[in-house]
Amino acid sequence: MTAVVTGSTQLLGVIGCPIEHSLSPVMHNAALAALAPTQGTLPYVYVPLHIESANLERAIDGLACIGCRGFNVTIPHKQAIIPLLNEISPVAKAVGAVNTVWRTTEGWAGTNTDVQGCMAPLLSQAHDWSKSTATVLGSGGAARAVIAACHQLQCATIQVLGRDAAKLEALRADFLAARPAIEIQVYPWEQLPHLLDQTLLLVNTTPVGMYPNIGQSPIPSDVLTKLSKDAIVYDLIYTPNPTQLLQDSQGLGLQTIHGLEMLVQQGAAALERWLGQSVPLEVMRAAAQSQLSH
Numbered sequence: 001m002t003a004v005v006t007g008s009t010q011l012l013g014v015i016g017c018p019i020e021h022s023l024s025p026v027m028h029n030a031a032l033a034a035l036a037p038t039q040g041t042l043p044y045v046y047v048p049l050h051i052e053s054a055n056l057e058r059a060i061d062g063l064a065c066i067g068c069r070g071f072n073v074t075i076p077h078k079q080a081i082i083p084l085l086n087e088i089s090p091v092a093k094a095v096g097a098v099n100t101v102w103r104t105t106e107g108w109a110g111t112n113t114d115v116q117g118c119m120a121p122l123l124s125q126a127h128d129w130s131k132s133t134a135t136v137l138g139s140g141g142a143a144r145a146v147i148a149a150c151h152q153l154q155c156a157t158i159q160v161l162g163r164d165a166a167k168l169e170a171l172r173a174d175f176l177a178a179r180p181a182i183e184i185q186v187y188p189w190e191q192l193p194h195l196l197d198q199t200l201l202l203v204n205t206t207p208v209g210m211y212p213n214i215g216q217s218p219i220p221s222d223v224l225t226k227l228s229k230d231a232i233v234y235d236l237i238y239t240p241n242p243t244q245l246l247q248d249s250q251g252l253g254l255q256t257i258h259g260l261e262m263l264v265q266q267g268a269a270a271l272e273r274w275l276g277q278s279v280p281l282e283v284m285r286a287a288a289q290s291q292l293s294h
């Protein structure tokens with residue numbers, strides 16, 4: 001017999017709209033089942049919660065009333081939830097978005113584990129990041145988490161490329177306000193070929209190449225050759241695996257990192273926050289991989 005949901009099982013979840021394609025329930029419940037005693041009570045369950053923007057405040061109050069221990073936050077609530085929280089971490093403040101919320105005696109507190117998730121596969125690399133340039137493609141929500149991660153790694157320079165000059169300038173101003181020491185430069189997309197030779201870490205945060213547009217890449221393969229041989233190419237997209245960008249990079253002998261790792265690591269960091277203990281990363285990775293291959 002395996003552990004079951006009983007009267008003392010507590011609630012965790014993910015709020016978003018839409019939410020039905022989220023991989024988080026499969027990943028978190030696999031970890032919770034692995035941590036539960038083989039016979040007895042499942043201490044927590046993790047459920048998808050479809051919440052429309054107009055209902056966000058009432059929904060958060062409701063979750064507090066029913067004793068929910070914590071939840072993840074996804075599109076479109078990552079920014080909107082901030083004024084509804086009693087406390088937010090410095091990293092979430094710098095990114096301007098919250099993806100993990102937990103209960104305190106005063107109310108809800110939030111942080112952003114995407115930053116830790118993004119950094120995790122980079123921390124194991126033997127690079128002197130303080131002498132490195134990171135180049136980030138895109139200026140949306142995920143780009144902000146990646147920039148905060150590159151700053152935490154102490155990258156010497158962070159170059160950000162995007163299509164929208166006003167959005168790029170706003171992003172730069174927000175980071176300079178939160179982290180005055182950050183070396184952040186913004187460029188129009190057309191500058192990319194001139195920025196790659198100094199780049200050690202190239203991160204794609206655009207959805208270009210994501211299923212179903214699997215043959216597309218944000219960088220033409222001839223431009224990619226401008227990267228040095230020791231460059232790392234990191235694509236945040238987690239379906240397909242590998243993306244066209246990563247296939248092209250592997251063809252040039254470059255080191256690559258796939259987006260599934262960030263997804264798993266941000267989830268593990270959230271679960272550790274709620275449970276106050278380490279969580280089975282391998283179980284989460286296998287559950288997410290198996291759900292993606294369905």
Ligand code: NAP
Nearest residue numbers: 138139140141142143163164205206207236237259262263
């Ligand atoms: P977002 O806020 O919508 O930002 C997307 C960015 O990509 C924007 O800067 C957008 O530019 C740019 N973009 C879109 N289409 C483009 C194109 N054809 N050419 C050039 N730039 C383009 O989305 P997000 O939340 O940051 O997510 C972005 C990607 O990261 C998605 O694929 C998502 O699945 C992935 N992601 C992965 C993880 C993970 O854990 N692995 C976590 C978060 C996100 P404009 O501003 O000009 O429209």
